[in-house]
Amino acid sequence: MHPQLPVRIDAPTERRNPRTREIDDVPTLEVLRLLNAEDRIPAEAVAAVLPDMARLVDETARRIQAGGRLHYFGAGTSGRLAVMDAAELIPTYSLPPGVVVAHHAGGLRALVEPVEGVEDQESVGAADAAEVGPGDVAVGIAASGRTPYVGGALRAARAAGAFTALVSANPGAELADQVDVHLGVDTGPEAIAGSTRLKAAT
Template identity: 45%
Template structure:
């Protein structure tokens, strides 16, 4: 791919004078460009929805969601993977992230690591990536060697592949089963893809993981009922959620949570169904943990 042809590498005419305007005008320039990002992501909704359905299917079949990227793109994957266990109560193994350059690259620049194609394959082998898993490659340019090598390895194993880029018809898009490519155009600062491209990628990744967890039954109405109550803030949140969802007092919510070991979903179901714990657990299992289905029994 011609590097000059990448939309993210163009010169933005709207910010050509950003270095010589007053500070407030400079910030307004950035804000005006940021406003365009959500509209670019909106155009990709059909592909994002298709990707969510595929991720859900793979996880239900025993697979894992694996993000892979370099630099800002890699850090976006790491952030999403790190937040899924506590937010949705999923096992640490279910959503993982690989970043070029390893753990140090999360907080230190390791720019050369993205060109090490062999490391992409090595990292996938290290986590025993297999055909049941699904790989989400993230790169604004769509041409990062670290990610492309991982995608090629995943293809050999028969795994499903999703590309999240900001350049349509990229090398990554051409190697993916599903390509998600919000076109945000040239950056405020030429080539600084941590800005609009990074924001777009974060929005897409938010949709992928949130949509997946909703469809896996980790949400009831719009409440995160599988949250891990690992600190006082989250315990209080659980209590409020159970009180709201089960239409009970906070005192009754706390009693239900204590009985269930702070399993919010089970507490809500017990509060709504009036079933004892063992029977409530059995009904939830029969409906794959999806609360609204269990309530329709």
């Protein structure tokens, strides 16, 4: 059993969205219009971090060409997206299996059902990062930018000499100063507070 962590509302995705305050009280078509309007925000938010993204892409390409690997670390929605991306890179770009590795807090079981508490354990992230080497790239994915599992993994990867990056939906992410590159994509408050499978996941 893990102690309940205090609820913190300093991540942008956790704030109330003034544009969708009435989402519970409007007809279905208006709900869909509100969600669709919010869906337009991520593309512009990504545009703002393209220079840092180019740095991460170039460094990743250089290290993979030299025999390194790309490791993703995430929990919940972030981890599931990492697994999906790693799997899709193989058929899309004829990338050999094992070049891109997705580490999801809680393992395979957590892909289809919640595994409580594992995302709050830095030690689990550090253990999952044990295979990261100095020629690798480690990318942590965390909407809040503070997930302990991701933090533990990134610290271990950095200590091993890997190039590290954080992808978050929080420009002021706590973990930002512990990585080489932070892609803090400012998608703002979710249409439904905290539902990061919506804009942040996009």
